[in-house]
Amino acid sequence: MEFTPFASSRPQYTPPPAGKDCKYVGQSVRALPIRILTVGKKRSPGVQLIVDEYVEKLKHYCPVEDVRIKSNPKNARDVIAQIEHEDMAVMGLIKSNEWVVMLDEHGLNMGSEQMSSLIGDAGNTLGASSIVFCIGGAYGHGRQLRERADVSMRLSSLVLNHEIALVVLAEQLYR
Secondary structure, three states, X not given: OOXXXXXXXXXXXXOOOOOXXXXXXXXXXXXXXXXXXXXXXXXXXXXXXXXXHHHHHHOOOOOEEEEEEEOOOOOOOOHHHHHHHHHHHHHOOOOOOEEXXXXXXXXXXXXXXXXXXXXXXXXXXXXXXXXXXEEOEOOEOOHHHHHHOOEEEEOOOOOOOHHHXXXXXXXXXXX
């Protein structure tokens, strides 16, 4: 299965070049509600504690919702069926007016400043009602989410455990 960072037929988002400051420094930016959709099993208590701490800090700036979607909701033994079931569960939670960021190891490599610009652009120029970050299950994201995503980004050139990816994302959103 070949993957392109922008499988969507929607307009492609191009982040600013690396090394540049966020273009919104010192400006007022519309605070978009943020939802984090994570496919996975029950989180370890330590990870949940850290995520809860960052979510509480973020709530001072914008509404934040952390949603965990049970991995393999239909107990499929087939990997393809598992991906499809998880994909349907995720897609069922995404609204048409939300801006979707898919976290994927093959996505665009963005620094903190570029991620800040991405969030600012989603609220100020792209007209989204909220921004949704999607962390996939053990076998990655399904076709529907790949097509629906407005941008695909990676948090690191390393492949991260889903719990670690969630902690890194929460910290970067707070940053």
